[in-house]
Amino acid sequence: MTNKITTTWLGNMKFESTNPSGQNLFIDAGEENGGNNEGYRPKALMLSGLAGCAGLDVASLIKKMKLDVNSFKIEIEADLTEEHPKYYDKVSMDFHFYGDNLDEKKLQKTVDLSAEKYCGVLEMFRQFAEVSINSFLHKK
Known part of the structure; x- marks a missing residue:
């Protein structure tokens, strides 16, 4: 395609x-x-593309697995190199899940599947940046 x-x-x-x-x-x-x-901004748009790609994966998996999640968000912080051309060399993605009946193991599986199998944008980022991924569960 x-x-x-x-x-x-x-x-x-x-x-x-x-x-x-x-x-x-x-x-x-x-x-x-x-x-x-x-x-x-072009570089920030790249981060939105990354969050969107992973978010679509996770949302699809939440639906398929029939998980009880009120909402979730992805926060990304990325460090630019000092020298031109400046690019992201460190990226931290934090997945925040909200709900009363969160299944920690299954939600972690949705994040892992996105990170390891489905998210092509994340794979592209791995070519030039050190990427760390964290999951947080919040009672709502």
Whole structure:
């Protein structure tokens, strides 16, 4: 399968990028870099792509396994290298699950399956970054 996107310059530092979903997004630099703060930052967008990929996996597995989860979120912190070209060299992903009847073992399995088998974006990140993954369960 091949994905194709088109990213068009809209002037100054702003771009519009297509997506196979039909939903477009805007990319822009912050004011400190000559932009108008009217879009996503490219490197941060990579982290959203990572969280989205893993999140879709976990949500699908929660559904398939019929697990009782009120909600979950993924928090990512990533460190950029000092030298140009700056890239993420350390990435920490924290999965936070909320609910009254959380099955710790099965929820950990959903995270492990995403990390080890399904999430292609995570596998791409592993090519250039040290990735750590943690799970936290919260009674709600």
